Structures are given as C-alpha cells and as structure tokens.
Amino acid sequence: MRLCLTLLCLLIPLPALAAQLTLDLGDGSRHWQSEQLLTHPLARDVTIEQDVAYKRTMHYRAVPLAALLEGVKPSDHLQAVALDGFAAEMPAGPLLQPGPAQAWLAIEDNARPWPPLGQGKAGAGPFYLVWTQPQASGIRPEQWPFQIASIRSLAAVEVRFPALLPDPALPDADPVRQGFVLFQQNCLACHRLNGAGDAHLGPDLNLPHNPTEYFQPAFLRQYIRDPQSLRHWPQAKMPGFSTQVLSDQELDALLAYLKHMAGRKPR
Template identity: 70%
Template sequence: MRLRFALLLSVLSLPLHAAQLTLQLGDSDKQWQTAELLQHPQARDIRIEQDVSYKKPMTYRAVPLAVLLEGIKPDDHLQAVALDGFAAEMPAAALLKQGPAQAWLAVEDPAHPWPPLAKDKPGAGPFYLVWTHPEAGNISPEQWPFQVASIRRLPPVAERFPALLPAPGLAANDPVSRGFALFQKNCLACHRLNGAGDAQFGPDLNLPYNPTEYFRPEFLRRYIRDPQSLRQWPQARMPGFSASILPDADLDALLAYLGHMAKRKL
C-alpha cells in the first residue's frame, strides 16, 4: 500500500504538459525539461516592467540564460528557434552579460500557464527569452523570442548565407554595411532575403521584389515604424520599430541596405 501511495504521489507531482528545451552548443545536444529548469538552483522570480510580447508588466520564474550556455564564448553566434519557425540570430556576447541588460530564460509552469498573447493565440510558453533592463543594451523586439524550442551555436550569418552579403569592398562604416548588421538583428528572425536565412515566418524581402521597389520611401518608413497604420488585419504579426528601438539613423542604414540588395538579386 505504501509503495502504491508513493507511486501515486510521484505521478501526481509530474507536470501535466511538460516541455523540453534542446541546447545545441557543441559536439552533443543537451535537453532540459520544464521541471528541471523550474527547480534549477539559480531559478528565481523576476519582473519584466514592459514585456515586449504581452505589452504589460509580467512576472516569470526564470533562469539566467548565461548559466545554461556552457562552453559558449562572447564571440560565438547563437540562434534561438521557436515552434512557429521564428529564428532569432543573436551574438553570444549580449546573452552572457550579467547586466545591466540581462537575458533570462522564462519557464512556463504547466500548473500555472501564461495567458494567451492575444485572442485566439497561444501563450509565450513553454520557454521565452526575456530581458531585464533591455534599454541598457539596446535590445530589439526580435531578441525576445517566445515559444522557444531550441538554442544552437552556429557560424555567423555572413558565413552561412553569402547571398545576404552586400557588394564587396564597402567600408565598415558605410551605411549599407551598418544596415546589413541591423538587418541581421531586426529582420532576419522573420524574413529571408535572396532565399537565404533560416526563418519560416515572413516573406522574402528581395524575391520577387524588394519593399524599396514597391513602397514609396515615406510609406516604407511608416510601415516599419507602425505596420498597422498602413495595413490593418487581425492576424498581423510584424511589430513596430519605434525610434527608441531603431533610431532614425539606423532606419536610414537599414533602408540603404535593402535598396542596395534590390540590385543584387539571386
């Protein structure tokens, strides 16, 4: 009887909808289960004052992401892949910092699920990369991937996808070169360009046409700042990039890159 009772208690204590996070950081993969992360020695409750996805303050049980990235160095490159095909490209340096802007892996407790992101949409779980004090690190919305399924170390974007590269010989401070870096940070998580990229979320931004070819410049700027101001539809997913996230000079550089790549179609 005691054995049966003990077994019953152990079964009841298991999460009903536990999930698994896969880390591909070296020669072998490591899997973390929901319960393991919730009980991690460094797990704690954190408050996000302005959550990018929920658009309001949120509290999460979370683990500092840096403690999970064993063997990763600041000059490494990581990619967080979500269940819906979103693929956030992230230099490791920012993820490893202890602050003031710090990355956390928020873990959804199956016994207390997070709310839906919107009507008829799922929540951000089971794993969500969130930031405390993101303003201190110039963290963009695309660096908040939710429904994360895996995090993997990969070669830099320029090595993996040469079709994204601007013309050779440009100076490092050329607006097109700067725009390429901004494209990787803000656009590549959702979009491909010239068929290159891992995202399976949004349309290709050069094939068959580049947005600089069919948007008037003032409307393209407005669309990037506030997509719903031009095209309103219930299932819209593209976030707006305010001037606090993408300053005007950065937006100029991003548009310079897009316009440049319109002449480099593959």
C-alpha cells in the same frame, strides 16, 4: 462496471505534458524538461517591468540563461528557434554577461500558464528569453524570442549566408553596412533575403521583388513603423518598429541596405 470505469477515466483531466527545450551547442544535444528548469538550483522569481511580448510588467520563474550555455564563449553565435519558425540571431556575448543587462530563460509552469499574447493567440511559453535592465546594453525587441523550442550554436550570419552580404567594395562607413547589421538584428528573425536565412515566418525581402521596388518611400517607412496603419488584418504578425527601437537614422540605413540588395539578386 468496466465501461463505467472507462468513461470515468475519460472525464478525469490529464496533466499537461512538460515542454522540452533542446540545446545544441556544438558538443551534442542536451534536453531540459520544463519541470527540471523550474526546480533548477539557480531558478528564481524575476520581475520584467517592460516586457516586450506582453507590453506590461510581468513576473516569471526563470533561470539565468548563461547557466545553461555551458561551453559557449562570448565570441560564439547563437540562434533561438521558436515554435512558429521565428529564428533570432544573437551574439553570445550579451547572453553570457551577468549584468547590468542580464538574459533569463523564463519557464512556463503548466499549473499556472501565461496569458495569451492577444485575442485568439497563444501565450509566450513554453520558454521565453527575457532581460532585466535591457536598456543598459541596448537590447532590441528581436532579442526577446518567445515560444522557444531550441537554442543552437552556429557560425555567424555572414559566414552561413553570403547572399546577404552587400558589395564588398563599399567603404566601411557606408550606411549600407550599418543597414546590414540592422537587418540582422531586426528583420532576419522573420524574413529571408535572396533565399538566405533560417526563418520561415515572413516572406523573402528580395525575391521575387524587394519592397523598395514596389512601395513608395513614404509608405514603406509607414509600413515599417506601424504595419497595421497601412494594411490592417487581425492575423498580421509583423510588429511596428518605433523610433525607440529603430531611430530615423537607423531606418535610413536599413532602407539603404534593402535598396542596395535590390541590385544584388541571384542570377
């Protein structure tokens, strides 16, 4: 009889464990369980018409992210860290604004899991930073981190990682300086440079060699626009950066920064 009960228990599916979000905002860590967030007083159903991760309209239960960022100021700098090592660097200002572009923390319900992001891939849960009306504030795809595990308050990138800085003697209007800003927005979430950065998803873009040193210029542009068109393999994770995300002028500035940093490797 006891053996039968044991076998019966093994056959009964156990409920999925609630996910936990860690917030480290400078005054100690706080933890939110997904079940708590799903029933948060400010939680509501939101429709995201141009979902960056799923490439289609999606519907989520979400909480305004600003409601969870108690004590954070617009001048602060935040980092969202994903389960796979993706680390999105974000100024706090846009995350705190009530609109027109508004940041929401979407929460996956274990009873209704989100679809996979592709064949053989996991979904965007358990937590996903989504935006309503993102075009109103020029929100970029790298500002939509998914599979979030934690959000933390940190010093700005240039303070934490001086090895990323271009030559201080460059004029303020030099395209390299714009390229440095674009690198932070579009590349630093996955890559390091000169060993500097918090991401672990992609390779270092200057050590041992900078891509401007081994790619022909036309092929490097093609690779950034559509990685799979140059190197195709199913496990690839790098997204393409279309002209809607990164204009030709911005791509010029980003490449100028990379080429400049090829001459600023650590000695």
